[in-house]
Amino acid sequence: MPVTSTASDTAGLVHAAIEVHEPGQTPGKVGALLDTIEFQLNPKEVTIAKSAKWESKNQKKSASAPPATYQGPEPQKLSVEMYFDETRQRDGSVVKRVEALFQACTPTTSSKDGNKPSAPWVKFKWGVLTGFVGYIKSVSAKYTLFSPNGTPLRAVCTVALEELANEPKKQNPTSGGLQPRHAHTIREGDSLAAIAYREYGDPAYWRTLAEVNGIDDPLRLRPGRIVLIPTLEELSNADDRENARKEIARALLH
The missing domain is CATH 2.40.30 (Elongation Factor Tu (Ef-tu); domain 3)
Known part of the structure; x- marks a missing residue:
């Protein structure tokens, strides 16, 4: 403008x-x-x-x-x-x-x-x-x-x-708030490996992505399901991964 x-x-x-x-x-x-x-x-x-x-x-x-x-x-x-x-x-x-x-x-x-x-x-x-x-x-x-x-x-x-961002990328996990994450709505033909490759550059993260989202059968993804995408830092750190899993579980319940 x-x-x-x-x-x-x-x-x-x-x-x-x-x-x-x-x-x-x-x-x-x-x-x-x-x-x-x-x-x-x-x-x-x-x-x-x-x-x-x-x-x-x-x-x-x-x-x-x-x-x-x-x-x-x-x-x-x-x-x-x-x-x-x-x-x-x-x-x-x-x-x-x-x-x-x-x-x-x-x-x-x-x-x-x-x-x-x-x-x-x-x-x-x-x-x-x-x-x-x-x-x-x-x-x-x-x-x-x-x-x-x-x-x-x-x-x-x-x-x-x-x-430049005027908010921190990530807060202390003990404070109860992690970096805001975005969501992906599953569509026909989607796979966790493809989502992991697009988001993180490595399809091997599909297992961790399934873990934090509570997906028991990654081969049967229901179209319309929302998958929340944690940050790469959260996926790489065990404590952060557990915090992300709990936070995502709370979000899905609500």
């Missing part, structure tokens, strides 16, 4: 900016501020996109479209153009500003020292649009004006940001 500024009064002008931070210790909460990349000219448009993931499996014998199963939200995406101009500056150059954007796509020194390399987390800030916390997915720079000696004086940068 494009958001366009049409105000002509510059008395209260607020410059858009991208704040560059160290990766945070918890989802959605940024670390220390590393840099602030300000827009020289506020953008004409800011495009924000949000989508959801749905799964629909075709059935040969079905006369209509098969039902879709909600798989969860996709990360929010934000794209914007940044305009840089140093034609009024003596010996000016836009290279430093562009390089700051490129640098935000590489691991921070602190994250590398901690053996957990990660690019910075960023916040897009402009007026009421201050809640987006994510990372820079891509930067494309086009230099549009050069000095006689070849120094770039103007540039247009297309910056794509992607949202």
Whole structure:
């Protein structure tokens, strides 16, 4: 959805900016501020996109479209153009500003020292649009004006940001809450091995998937039955697997 500024009064002008931070210790909460990349000219448009993931499996014998199963939200995406101009500056150059954007796509020194390399987390800030916390997915720079000696004086940068989760992926099992899982509705021709391969990349997980869902005969899956899909971490850990089995059993009873 494009958001366009049409105000002509510059008395209260607020410059858009991208704040560059160290990766945070918890989802959605940024670390220390590393840099602030300000827009020289506020953008004409800011495009924000949000989508959801749905799964629909075709059935040969079905006369209509098969039902879709909600798989969860996709990360929010934000794209914007940044305009840089140093034609009024003596010996000016836009290279430093562009390089700051490129640098935000590489691991921070602190994250590398901690053996957990990660690019910075960023916040897009402009007026009421201050809640987006994510990372820079891509930067494309086009230099549009050069000095006689070849120094770039103007540039247009297309910056794509992607949202970071603002909730933890998994809570302590002893707290009674595990990572939210999605469900799959069994359709004709489904098998646990195929579901395991699609979800985890390994069909061998069909046995564990049957165990946590209380499926006694995996070869006789009844179409319409709902199979809850635990996370791979839950399947790989015995304690988590048992917690997942109990939680799924409670869910099926209700």
